[in-house]
Amino acid sequence: MSGSELESLEKVLESHLPEPELREVKRLLFGKRKLDFPACAVDAASERDFELKAYRFEAAQEQLRPPRRIRVGLIQHRIVLPTDAPVLDQVNAMHNRIGEMVEVAAMCGVNVVCFQETWMPFAFCTREKEPWTEFAESAEEGNTTRFQLAKKYNMVVISPILERDELHNTLWNTAVVISNSGNVLGKSRKNHIPRIGDFNESTYYMEGDTGHKVFQTQFGKIAVNICYGRHHPLNWFMYSLNGAEIIFNPSATVGALEPMWPIEARNAAIANHCFTCAINRVGTEHFKSEFTSGDGQKHHDFGLFYGSSYVAAPDGNRTPGLSRTSDGLLVVEMDLNLNRQISDKWSFKMTGRYAEYAEELAKAIRHDFKPNI
Template identity: 85%
Template sequence: MSTTEFESLDKCLESHLPEEELKEVKRILYGKETKKLELPSSAVDAATDRDFELKGFQFDAAQEQLRPPRKVRVGLVQHHIVLPTDAPVMEQVNAMHSRIGEMVEVAAMCGVNIICFQETWTMPFAFCTREKEPWLEFSESAENGHTTRFCQELATKHNMVIISPILEREDVHNTVWNTAVVISNSGNVLGKSRKHHIPRIGDFNESTYYMEGDTGHTVFQTHFGKIAVNICYGRHHPLNWFMYSMNGAEIIFNPSATVGTLSEPMWPIEARNAAIANHCFTCAINRVGTEHFKSEFTSGDGQKAHHDFGHFYGSSYVAAPDGSRTPGLSRTRDGLLVVEMDLNLNRQISDRWNFKMTGRYSEYAEELTEAVRPDFKPKIVK
């Protein structure tokens, strides 16, 4: 069986392990079992008709005496591109809008409050090719572009916060960025968060198109909680998650585009570890499918020239601060993951483990200040 046919780790375990062993394996792999979330039959039927996977889970918190529960439902969307990569640009964008519109309708049926799409969701992940045309034509304004206006309509219609990662063109300086636009449930553009770390590894050499973002570790206060967006490669940097958390993020979304041969063994670990270390919820989103390009490309990594750069393995999931996580979506199918979480769990776990109270941040800051000096000498005793 090839990696593109292997649907999910969960299904493999369920097919081959007895029930009691399966329960223990999942406890070790995923932490405390997450309850399945009852979803409306109309939503289940609609997802089946529109040919995408729909799963629902929930994280509970202990009942408190002084604070009522703060329950929020998030939606994570993963999907293939709809049209071939050589189709006209606007046709590709409009086809993606149509597909996402179908999936958001189902999310609304499930009571989703905040939804996040995958990295640069309106286009193929063409940054591996290093060609400028036609890929830069997918870029658009974060504030009033075609895609932002589309998402504003959805947000207003469904009373839903929308995180829309796009290829942004900033007109004043004619610069291009990898950007997540955050749209409030009232339809206003709340702000944007640009990709903070840019990979230069194998096929993923994205500095051909855009550079490190300049929006810092912005956190957005929404009607449903404080959220942040840690785009793709930023998940490999623990301090990146940490800074969003230090700015008060209760939920950190990680919209990504990553292929199996490069990063899949790390995928189940990084967002989950970030949730544990930072006393917050994390949401990891990855696209699915293999995207083929007309021109061959090589990436200076010893590989032969090729027309694609591997299988995007989906597997989107949500992790909680107590170390538990949901099962993932499929590695091969479009999908919507709906997760209900009680944000009170963040403080409850923080009170138990006290990572922020016991962190030596002033000491770290002093040593990091020294470490970035050109005359830095490591403290090594010989």
């Protein structure tokens, strides 16, 4: 435990359940296998003070297709410097932290790594423009994109940033997808902007305009459904419709939303016959000026970002979560053949009545809509 905070549900079960029951509970809750990682990675993670966990999802051997095994890495971390440190110092400190964590991901053979949502302080609760908008940068040319990790480690990097689009004088909440060659493959902007509690993001940026892009990488077709989009089943569905084999969900989430966290990305993996990766930051971020929440309470912080990053598979299994309180790297090996195998078995997507939904939805959004009662 860190202070009075619960470290994780998994730790509670491990501490209190006898071994045979624990094994059964873990099978029911999670159902996947542990993956061995190199000793150098274990040592480096321990020296650098972050949790390292690794799991494997297997698929059946097929006759016509070879396995398509790849490894993803999910990184959760707290901000490094206080939020009133000079902006560039904060950015550099964060780059150093990410750099040392990605190096361990490389030791573990990770092919695609994803960081948490906008890896700057999550200052959008404050409604202040300065200095937070100074963190905004170009998706194509910004410091964070030019921070050369992808090519160095032959790894696809998903880097969620606050994007400044100079051409259109706009800010966006954007995930930049950098191919393992080091080139920017493209970007995916946050589709749904929360209007709840301290999530005052609509003061800073608009709903994304990049649709439901899927990126073809050397390690499979990937998409990014940023944070609040995970509450929208149709948002996951649209990425899946465009062929996503893995949907990443970089997030910054706190408090009352925690009971939903273990369920939403897992449901999406089941419903869409794909893998989903839910990533949340950790720690509590303090801001100098007091701000008022939607409920009238005054604060200097958002509350605890509860980490608990995990990966879910199309067969409904999922990994245990990373800690609620510590920085961590979750490495997961998955055979992408599992997606089609599960689709052929359960056929949720094949049996969807899309033409009917489309027709009824088209009617429901009209001003003259009358419910079919």
